[in-house]
Amino acid sequence: MTASCDGYDVRTLAARYHAGTTLAAHHHAWGQLVFAASGVMRVIADGAAWLIPPTRAIWLQVGVRHTIAMQGEVAMRTHYINVPRAASLPSSPCVLEVAPLLRELIFHILGIGMLATDRIEHDQLAGLLIDLIIAAGHENLMLPLPRDPRALRMAEHWQQHPDDRHDLSELAQKTGASLRTLQRLFPRETGFTLEAWRQKARLIHAVAQLAAGTSMTNAALDCGYQSAAAFGVAFSHQFGVSPARYITRR
Structure with a gap:
């Protein structure tokens, strides 16, 4: 023993x-x-x-x-x-x-x-x-968090509202930073571009929805995708399996 x-x-x-x-x-x-x-x-x-x-x-x-x-x-x-x-x-x-x-x-x-x-x-x-x-x-359900408080506010917003489709410049203003500043901060502090970080946050949210039994279409809408096809492509690229295969495996 x-x-x-x-x-x-x-x-x-x-x-x-x-x-x-x-x-x-x-x-x-x-x-x-x-x-x-x-x-x-x-x-x-x-x-x-x-x-x-x-x-x-x-x-x-x-x-x-x-x-x-x-x-x-x-x-x-x-x-x-x-x-x-x-x-x-x-x-x-x-x-x-x-x-x-x-x-x-x-x-x-x-x-x-x-x-x-x-x-x-x-x-x-x-x-x-x-x-x-x-x-x-x-x-792979990890999201590195930025240290800068302005970038962190943006990250927190997208984790709480993954379906938000507002213009990036408009969202950036609410954090107290310009879009250009955030586009510089995210790669430096997380290793992801601003857009790539948002996409991964959305797809991780979709994983939780699918695991809870939500349909593929509803999961796509809930994480900000207007097209189930576009959602399926992004999901497969991120996780290596289609949403349908993920549901089956679950």
């Missing part, structure tokens, strides 16, 4: 949150696997934002400071994994596909509550949990 903290490899927490609830910036001495059994979570950590669709999870490494905002009613299921067990897990936040076996294991361990290091069956479950997290596919 592995050495552990306080005699436990894994601790668990199940909680429900109302829409609009925000867990203020905090960190933990253990790593976290945060699973959205239902609802959508927005996580901010390490200067970036992740949108976590229902039935997905985010891994947060030991000690990372993060904020979690609930979009809609959220059923959160969290596994805290101690430092020795978490050593082989990713060193930065990442969104994970939760396959059926991992999902069932998450709920099974929640039913137990804690996995003690002095019980062989618990040690085996903790080892299987780590193996399944390592094997899980990653989804």
Whole structure:
């Protein structure tokens, strides 16, 4: 068995949150696997934002400071994994596909509550949990956030209103910067052009909609596309699968 903290490899927490609830910036001495059994979570950590669709999870490494905002009613299921067990897990936040076996294991361990290091069956479950997290596919649902407050206001606006089709110059004025200034700031601070950042924000929003069961057409409209065909092309380019294939895979 592995050495552990306080005699436990894994601790668990199940909680429900109302829409609009925000867990203020905090960190933990253990790593976290945060699973959205239902609802959508927005996580901010390490200067970036992740949108976590229902039935997905985010891994947060030991000690990372993060904020979690609930979009809609959220059923959160969290596994805290101690430092020795978490050593082989990713060193930065990442969104994970939760396959059926991992999902069932998450709920099974929640039913137990804690996995003690002095019980062989618990040690085996903790080892299987780590193996399944390592094997899980990653989804590129990360948006780097600009540091400049004017650019950050634009980024926050598009995450909250992905369907906004207003002229870019008009939106820029509301942030207190010119369009030219924002077009310079975004590549320098995020690695994305202003237009590319907006498109990825829209498509990540669409992923959350599709994962929640929204139709392809409604997801396209909800994230600012007037044409389902144009939405399909952009989605396929960004995620490597068509919206229809994504729905099927989900």
